[in-house]
Amino acid sequence: xxxxxxxxxxxxxxAALAAGTGTAHAGPAPEPNLAGFQHNYTQVNGVRLHxxxxxxxxxxxxxxxxxxxxxxxxxxxxxxxxxFRVIAVDLRGxxxxxxxxxxxxxxxxxxxxxxxxxRLGYGKVNVVGHDIGAMxxxxxxxxxxxxxxxxxxxDVLHPDESFYQLPLLPPPGGFTPWWFAFNQVRQLPExxxxxxFRHLLDWLFANTAFTPAAIDERTRQIYARAYNSPExxxxxxxxxxxxxxDIADGKTYAKLTPPVLGLASVLxxxxxxxxxxxxxxxxxxxxxxxxxxxxxxxxxxxxAREITRFFS
Numbered sequence: 612x613x614x615x616x617x618x619x620x621x622x623x624x625x626a627a628l629a630a631g632t633g634t635a636h637a638g639p640a641p642e643p644n645l646a647g648f649q650h651n652y653t654q655v656n657g658v659r660l661h662x663x664x665x666x667x668x669x670x671x672x673x674x675x676x677x678x679x680x681x682x683x684x685x686x687x688x689x690x691x692x693x694x695f696r697v698i699a700v701d702l703r704g705x706x707x708x709x710x711x712x713x714x715x716x717x718x719x720x721x722x723x724x725x726x727x728x729x730r731l732g733y734g735k736v737n738v739v740g741h742d743i744g745a746m747x748x749x750x751x752x753x754x755x756x757x758x759x760x761x762x763x764x765x766d767v768l769h770p771d772e773s774f775y776q777l778p779l780l781p782p783p784g785g786f787t788p789w790w791f792a793f794n795q796v797r798q799l800p801e802x803x804x805x806x807x808f809r810h811l812l813d814w815l816f817a818n819t820a821f822t823p824a825a826i827d828e829r830t831r832q833i834y835a836r837a838y839n840s841p842e843x844x845x846x847x848x849x850x851x852x853x854x855x856x857d858i859a860d861g862k863t864y865a866k867l868t869p870p871v872l873g874l875a876s877v878l879x880x881x882x883x884x885x886x887x888x889x890x891x892x893x894x895x896x897x898x899x900x901x902x903x904x905x906x907x908x909x910x911x912x913x914x915a916r917e918i919t920r921f922f923s
Contacts, residue, residue, distance in 0.1 A: 619778040631823050642707055643833055647684050647692060648699075652707075655726035659713065661707035662700040662727065666692025669760070671922060672724060673699040676767070677847050678743020678812065680706035680822035680837050682830065683741060685858045694919055698731070700724060702747060704846025706837050715849035716856040717743075717769070721750035725758055734758065738816045741907060743850045746857065749890075752871070753864040761922055763872040765906050765914070766879050768886055769864075770857040794851035801841035808844070809835035820903040821877075826843070829850035830908070872921045875912060895921075 642650055648665035664682050670693060671818065675683045681699040691697050701708040702720050714720070724747065728736045737760045740748030749769040773841040781787040794800065805809060812831050816823045836846060842845050866889075873884040873896040880898040887894040902909040 628646060634921055641836070643682060643685075643829075645688060650699070650707075653727065653730055655730055656714075656719070656723045658703045658711055659709040660700060660703065660723060660727055662698055663688075664698050665694070666695055666697045668695040669922070670728065670736040671695035671697050672728060672733070672736050672738045672748075673739035674702060674738065674744030674747050675699070675705065676740070676744045677705075677850060678808070678815070678838050679742075679834055682706075682833050683905075683907050685830075687915040689911060690915040691918060695737070698728070698736075700727065702744065702850075704843070704849055710842045710846040713849070716848070716853040716860065717746045717750040718860050720747045721754055723880075724751055725755050728758070735760050737761050737763075738775070739763040739765065739918060740767075742767050742904070745868065746770060749867070750857075750860070752867050752869050753861075756868045759869040761870045761872070761876060762867070763918060763921060765874045766876050766904055768873075768883070770854045771860050771861055772858055773860065774854060789903055791854075791902055794848040800848055801844045802914060804838075804844050805841045806839050808838040811838075816905070817845065820905050820909060821901060822903075822909050825909045826905060860867060864890075868893075870894070870921075872897065872917070874899055874906060874917060876904055878903075879901075 620815050645663065647662050651662050653660060657743055663812050665688065673681070673684045675681055681701050684699050688699060703714060704710045735758050736753050738748045740746070742765070745764040745767040746769050747763060748762050748792070750900055752759045777791060778787050779789065780793065809831065812834055816826045816831070822828060839846060871887065871891040871894040873883040873887050873894065874900055875896060877900055878899060880896065883896045887896060899906050899913050907914050
């Protein structure tokens, strides 16, 4: 099935949710290992977070999106670790981090990250986010500018009132992010997707990646296991259900003062060039050619190079 990818990426707000084909995986989600990196856990801001660390240098915090985990950065972390102290964080509700009943607004999740880096002894960090992680990175820079050296947003910006204008029924040939509405529903997503999350992932990568094979079988299994439980599905939906609060919070934010890099897929580039001037004082936008939404998976060399250049 071919979709209008331009419509998908122009919306710039996360990934699609739908059914597809594939093999479901049950059971807990064992964390994969990455050579040179260590798994860590700590309690901050009332939630237990899982994070992965490696490398030496200035701290570089990586925040992943839905429906992935810290593993979305696994292709770029070794290269980044040659220049930076890499800290890849599972957000509250994600991967091996705790899945509480609330606190999924991006201001609270940014506070989680702020408390984590303070616990690690850093007064100021560089922060990179993709998808929901990009929304959290934006909120981090907005709420804690004194703790933000620079920030990079991958393919997604902070929720705003344009979300309320998204159509439920698109015109013929168009596309609408119907999962925004689906993820507002309580309990039903867990009932439909528990132990079936691999179906969603395979559809998602088939329809929103330029090169679906870039997300390999091992990676798909990692994500499917991470999201197969009702608790993980509920928590992921919570990030979307918090958009109303995120939009209200965003109205109170001044323009970002730390320097900002926008890394955009080919089809979200126009959105970034139009929006970043309105939300950031210092910014640049780089188009990542040959990639769909999954920049770190599809074009890791380009992403690693641009992140290294910007934060060095």
